[in-house]
Amino acid sequence: MAKVNNWQLNREMEYPYEEKKPKKQITYVFDTNKCIACQTCTVACKTTWTSGKGEETIFFNNVETKPYGGYPQKWDVNTLKELNNQEWGKDGVYKGKTIFESESGEQVTGWRPEERNYAFPNIGEDEVLGNMEKGAFFNGIHDIWMFYLARICNHCSYPGCLAACPRKAIYKREEDGIVLIDQSRCRGYKECVKACPYKKTFFNMVTRVSEKCIGCYPLIEQGEQPRCVTSCIGKIRLQGFMEDAKPPRKDNPFDMIVRIKKIALPLYPQFGTQPNVYYVPPVHVPHDFLIQMFGPNVDEAIKLYRNMKDDKELLAAFMLFGNTPRIIHSYKAEENHAVGYNEIGDEIVRVPYVEPVHNRPHWDAQFQTFRHNTP
Ligand code: SF4
Ligand code: SF4
Ligand code: F3S
Numbered sequence: 001m002a003k004v005n006n007w008q009l010n011r012e013m014e015y016p017y018e019e020k021k022p023k024k025q026i027t028y029v030f031d032t033n034k035c036i037a038c039q040t041c042t043v044a045c046k047t048t049w050t051s052g053k054g055e056e057t058i059f060f061n062n063v064e065t066k067p068y069g070g071y072p073q074k075w076d077v078n079t080l081k082e083l084n085n086q087e088w089g090k091d092g093v094y095k096g097k098t099i100f101e102s103e104s105g106e107q108v109t110g111w112r113p114e115e116r117n118y119a120f121p122n123i124g125e126d127e128v129l130g131n132m133e134k135g136a137f138f139n140g141i142h143d144i145w146m147f148y149l150a151r152i153c154n155h156c157s158y159p160g161c162l163a164a165c166p167r168k169a170i171y172k173r174e175e176d177g178i179v180l181i182d183q184s185r186c187r188g189y190k191e192c193v194k195a196c197p198y199k200k201t202f203f204n205m206v207t208r209v210s211e212k213c214i215g216c217y218p219l220i221e222q223g224e225q226p227r228c229v230t231s232c233i234g235k236i237r238l239q240g241f242m243e244d245a246k247p248p249r250k251d252n253p254f255d256m257i258v259r260i261k262k263i264a265l266p267l268y269p270q271f272g273t274q275p276n277v278y279y280v281p282p283v284h285v286p287h288d289f290l291i292q293m294f295g296p297n298v299d300e301a302i303k304l305y306r307n308m309k310d311d312k313e314l315l316a317a318f319m320l321f322g323n324t325p326r327i328i329h330s331y332k333a334e335e336n337h338a339v340g341y342n343e344i345g346d347e348i349v350r351v352p353y354v355e356p357v358h359n360r361p362h363w364d365a366q367f368q369t370f371r372h373n374t375p
Contacts (some may be wrong), residue, residue: 001102004158007244008269008295009094013054014101015272016108016163022177025240026155026215027254028229029264031280031321033305034236037063037125037148044231045152049214054206057118060213061228062269067289068124071116071151075199078266082109086270089295098272099160101198107162147282150236153200153213154267154275155179157244161212161335164195176241178215178278186210197271202369224325235322240329242276251330253317253340261314263304265294280305315353320348324349 027053045061062071070076078098080086083184100111130144154170161181162170169185170192172178180202181192186209192201193210201212216226224230229237241255248255257264257278264278281290281298283305288300310314316333320340326348328340340349362369 001223003129006098006158006272006274008266008274009098009272010092011094012270013098013158014156016100020172021157021243021245022172022174024175024243025177025276026220026239027242028152028237028239028277029257029280029321030117030150030277031236031253031264031366032147032149032282032317033280034234035063035148035150036234038233039066040065040233041224041228044227045213048216050211054204055202055211058202059119059121059325060200060202060211061152062121063148065125065127065146065284066149067129067150067292068127069122070124071121071195072113073120075113078113079113079197079199079271080268082111083270084240085167085247086192086292088291091361092374094270095272096271098193099110100158100272101162108191108195110160110161110164110197112190112194113199125142145285147285147292149230149267149279150228151177151198151200151267152277153215154198154273154277155213155215156273156275158193158273160197160271160273161192161201164336165189166191169285171363173217176215176220177219178220179213180210180214180217181210183209185209197268198275199332220327223327230322230325232322235358238328240327249311249330253320253331253334255319257314261304261311262297263265263301263308263314265297265301268293268294312353318330319353320349323351 001016003012004015004019006013040316041061042059042063049060050058064070083097089095099109128144132274141304166189167185167187169182188208190203193203203210213324219226225239229239244256248259264280266275267279281294281301283302312333315337319338320328320331326342329343330341332339336352338351339347342348360371362371
C-alpha cells in the first residue's frame with residue numbers, strides 16, 4: 001500500500017496506488033437546503049444514459065430522503081458499520097480507519113448489496129424523524145426533520161471502485177479526474193460494487209458488466225455542465241473544476257466555496273475516498289447526525305450559510321448556481337452582479353443579487369387592454 005495525502009482527513013492514509021493528481025478535478029457543489037426532491041435530475045440522467053436493457057434499476061443520479069431513505073437500501077448504514085469507530089480529533093484530524101485501512105487484510109472494506117436492496121429506489125421518501133404529538137401545531141420551530149440528499153458518483157480522488165477492480169478496468173481521466181469503467185476490460189467481478197462506499201457502480205444483469213456515472217463527459221468536453229446539473233429545478237447544483245495541487249484561487253467559485261470558506265463539505269469523508277461532490281449541510285438537522293455525515297466543520301458551515309447575505313464574495317459564487325449551462329472557470333463579485341467567465345476569460349453569465357421589480361401600468365395603451373399584475 002502507498003501513502004497518500006487526504007486533505008479531507010487532514011492526514012496521510014493508505015491507498016493501493018501512488019498519488020497521481022489529474023490536471024484538473026471535476027467538482028460539484030450541491031446546496032441541500034434548496035433541494036425539493038422533484039427528481040428532475042434523476043429523470044434527466046436516466047433518460048440520457050440508463051434507459052437500456054438491464055439498466056432498469058440503475059440510477060447514476062438519485063435523490064433520497066434522510067434519515068430513512070437510501071438507494072440501494074441502507075447503503076450508508078451498512079458501510080459505516082464496517083468502519084466501527086469514526087472519531088475526529090479536536091485538531092480536525094480523522095482518528096478512525098478508512099475503507100483502505102481495514103484490519104481484516106482486505107484491499108478495500110465494503111458491503112455487498114443484494115438484489116432486493118435495489119428494489120425500492122424511493123423507500124423512505126418524505127418520511128420524517130420524530131413524532132408529532134396529538135394537537136401539535138407549527139410554532140416556528142420544526143420538532144421533526146428530514147432532508148433531501150441528491151447523490152451521484154463523487155469522481156473520488158482515491159476511488160474505492162478503482163482500487164478494488166482486479167481487472168484494472170476502472171480509470172481516472174488525467175484531463176479532468178472523471179472516473180470511468182472500461183467496459184471492454186470489465187469481466188463482471190463486481191468488486192467495484194462492493195468497494196464503492198457510495199454504491200455508485202452498478203452491475204448490469206443483461207450485459208454482465210458494470211456501469212457508472214460518466215460525469216457527462218461528452219458535455220464536459222464541450223465546456224458544458226452535466227445533465228443532472230443543468231436540469232436542476234431548484235438550482236442547487238454547480239459543476240466546475242478544482243486543482244488541489246495548487247493554492248486556492250479566490251476567483252474560482254469552487255476554491256472559494258470549498259477550500260477558502262469551507263461552507264460545502266464532503267459526504268462521509270471518513271470513508272477516505274476524498275469525494276469531489278461537496279454539500280452545503282442542511283441548517284435544520286441535529287448536530288450529531290450532520291457531523292457523522294459531513295465531518296467536523298458543519299457548525300461553521302451553517303453559520304456562514306446563515307450570514308451569507310453579508311459576504312458578497314461568497315454570495316456571488318452561490319448566485320452562479322443554475323444560471324448558465326456553461327462551465328464557469330472564474331468569477332467576480334461586482335457591486336450589483338455576480339459575473340462568471342469561461343476558460344478563456346469571456347463573460348458567460350451575469351446575475352443580479354436582487355431581481356429587479358418591474359411595475360407595469362394597469363392599462364396597456366398599445367394593446368388597448370387592462371393587465372392583471374400578479375403580486
Ligand atoms: Fe468510484 Fe464510488 Fe468514488 Fe464514484 S463514488 S469514484 S463509483 S468509489
Ligand atoms: Fe447522470 Fe451525467 Fe449527472 Fe452523472 S453527471 S449523474 S451521468 S446526468
Ligand atoms: Fe472490475 Fe467491477 Fe468489472 S470489479 S471487472 S469493473 S464489475
